[in-house]
Amino acid sequence: MPEQPLDPDTVAQRLEEALRSRTPIPPLSEAGLVDVVQAYAVQQRWNARRLREGERLAGRKIGLTSAAMQAQLGVSEPDYGCLWASRHVPQTGGRAEVAFDTFLQPRVEGEIAFLLGRPLHGPHVTVQDVLSATDAVTCGIEIIDSRIADWKIRITDTVADNASFGGFVLGPWSSRARHEDLRLVGMVLSHNGQAATEGVGAAALGHPARAVAWLVNKLAEFGEGLETGDVVFSGSLGRAVPVRRGDLVTLEMAGFPPLSLRFA
């Protein structure tokens, strides 16, 4: 069905409105957004617009790092989005709280996060380049969210929708932890006091740093890279857990103190 060529700025506008009004929109893929490159163009326009309006870029997030998620969306590589500083949920003593009404239909994931100590620009970036350029590592809870109704997403929907980013909580940074074998770092994510999903570092493309290397090499296709101080969420180590108002999630990851998040 021939449609009007999709204008990236118009689609970005619809996503921004959905975000602000907390009213999901029908899948963009059903409205003709079927090209991943075009979807990244939408994401780029949306982020550029938010930055103009005062948003700050805290770093990046990587999505679809597990074989299961890739199979579900029929893709063979991850995707990425931007971490908005306004969606950083601070923690005190490992405990954080966020208003449930910040989100539309949130889910949470347990991940390993990287703090860049020097810039990284692709192509040709390897796992070892990432580890060497990393200042510190920590565990993080990523809140994912979809501006697409009922999470009925295809790959172009989530890419345009800033890789379904919602918000994030960071544990304390550890420079020692970058010397750990990050493939072997295990985690349990609990939901209202019950273990809901488990995982290990190797679940993110075989090595969390491999996911970051993929990101850097992918960004190079768009003439971009990572800069000193950027935070990178390297991909979920387990499944995404849907949450409701009042829920408590707790991330326990080997080598790090526990981290909890309450949806008030």
Place this chain on the structure above:
Amino acid sequence: MPALTATEAQLLERVRSARERRAILPGGGVSELTLEGAYRVQEALGAGRVLRGHKLGLLSEAKQRQMGIREPIYGRVYADMLLGPAESLRRFLQPRLEPELAVILRSDVPPGTVPSKARAAFSGYFLAVDVLDSVWQDYRFTAPEVVADNASGGGFALGPVLIPETDLPTQLRLFANGTLRSEGPTEALGDLGARVAWLADRVGGLRAGQVVFLGSPAPAVPAEPGIVEVWGAGGVLQFRLEP
């Protein structure tokens, strides 16, 4: 690209065309060339490729004496030489394996850097394998020949863990298909800061993000199809060589 003398240009052409034809050359015949000239050939050989760092070779004084030189040699590491988890042996001519350590620099190391400062630029260590691949038959070569042939650089594998200074392995062991084939003490690598400072002097400085393969403390062994492992300090690097 450096200007080459007629002798250097001739050697460049021999090595380059042999690599292209996948032919092995009889070595030992080139001795009139200076080492500086050989390094110019080495640089010209890599024209157009993406430089990722360097490797050190001939670290032992005994080997150096045998070759008639008084310092180690270095080669260039290009992006296309970094190996994945499974590689075909067909990309090499006469591959041999050495267990190594490698560093990726977290800051620049300019010429004239003192060894302690050079060492402070290390972000940690990776277990590594240097897949040597000389164009010279049976690795019989003169010093200028091996230098011109990029210090026998063939391919490189790196381990998954950034080993901290405090856990520096004392021994590296290389296994092929489950059998211990080569091992050596890392103290044989010498003063690592001094090695990298020397390299920085010789190449006009090293940049943050560049890799340095620090040389092997153990004898090279012929590569065979199957699983290659390097063990050191409680960690392991493994990859496959396909026929």
